[in-house]
Amino acid sequence: MSPGAESGSGDAARYEALDLLATMVAIVGDNGRPLYVNAMLETVSGLSRKALLRTSLFDWFVESPQLRETLTAVLRNEIATGRFDGTLRRAHLAANDLLPVHVIVTQIEQRSDRVLIEMLEIEQQTRQDREERAIGQVQANKELIRNLAHEIKNPLGGIRGAAQLLQMELNSRELTEYTSVIINEADRLQALVDRLLAPHRRPHVVVDVNIHEVCERVRALILAEFPQGLALKRDYDTSIPDFRGDREQLIQAVLNIAQNAALALGERIGAGDARIVLRTRVARQVTIGKQRFRLALELHIEDNGPGVPEDIRDRIFYPLVSGREGGSGLGLTLAQTYVQQHLGLIECDSEPGRTVFKIVIPLP
Incomplete structure (x- = not known):
């Protein structure tokens, strides 16, 4: 059965539910040709669905012999499910863009001409944990920056004002150079504080x-x-x-x-x-x-x-x-x-x- 025939059949409508999964899934024929791929596989591989359907499953993996053996064993009903850790090629199947995945090869509908291939990113859970930490970090940074900036800003204004008053009372040029340093550094710190507070001051214009x-x-x-x-x-x-x-x-x-x-x-x-x-x-x-x-x-x-x-x-x-x-x-x-x-x-x-x-x- 050709990919086009599969896409036009009633099976394609049933397989559309696979687009809701967060894991990569493909329905593969006995010749290694994909008959259906879900949206997550399309996203991760960097190829469109049409492009993927023109490729061979064995081109996707570095460990193609192991995949071929597992696929054959499942198709012959020697095993119901085969699992192994593999390496998926991405970005037009480039050799230098690799993704470690856990591969599950499963019988489908007790048919001998197709199987279901599921691929789970090994780093997926680690990445999700990292994302959650990053979001929490943003909130912590926001509170830290806001509190720190306000704590700096209040005494900074007093330091600058005192330096200006002192400068007006001084007659020595050498001494006014020191007060100028204080004023300039206070201005530099004020600019830094303004940058820290910028995201919280500026209205969100949508x-x-x-x-x-x-x-x-x-x-x-x-x-x-x-x-x-x-x-x-x-x-x-x-x-x-x-x-x-x-x-x-x-x-x-x-x-x-x-x-x-x-x-x-x-x-x-x-x-x-x-x-x-x-x-x-x-x-x-x-x-x-x-x-x-x-x-x-x-x-x-x-x-x-x-x-x-x-x-x-x-x-x-x-x-x-x-x-x-x-x-x-x-x-x-x-x-x-x-x-x-x-x-x-x-x-x-x-x-x-x-x-x-x-x-x-x-x-x-």
Whole structure:
């Protein structure tokens, strides 16, 4: 039976319920050809459903001989269910984009010509726990920043005012240089406090947001700041719908991440081979914290820089933590706050030569 025949049969309507699952599922024929794939497999693999139906199941896995043996044993009714840990290829079956999965091969309807393949991400539970911790961290950061900023702001005004009064009473130029230092440093700290309080002061202006307009605005700003040696590439899914959100907050969140990437690419910009990619995709059946969403936007900001320093990878979203000399350590904290206000989250996957920040925001 061809994939087209299967898609047009009554079976396809029955299999549509598999789209509601958070695990990857495929119905496979005895020749290893997929007859049906669910939405989660489509999302994780990086291929459309039509593209997946034109491939072979054995091309999906590094351990294709083991899969073939298990599939054959189930089809011959030698075993009812076979399990093994495998490695799934993603992104057009690229060899360098691998996902560890637990594979379950099961008989279906006591038929000898098809089986059900279920794939569970081995890291899925770990990732969900990490997401819940990140959401809790945002709330803790918010309270810490607000309280700390107010505690700093009140005495800071008094220090600056006293320094100004003292400066007016001094006749010595050398002594007024010291009061100028106090005033300038007080102003610098005031600016830092204002940045800390910015997400809590500014009203949430909700409008229809097109994520590609956000990306294009950020792209123009980055290229204006780094006109030479940096390629800023687009990889957009233009089918992504508009959603309700604060456009300026999202621009600032994406800009903070992209600027960090560009600054980390200093050596590669000098060599002329620096690259940042803005990639948009739609994810299905996404769980953020403990809430599940049918559709979500995924925005990837990828660079080919040196990567996030290993000693701060677990703390990069904490306030005042920076991997760059002279950095304020606020850019990622503010980005995380803005995205969280859209019920989303930010993840980071970094290694030397490839760093990806992924912003996930629910779609209507």
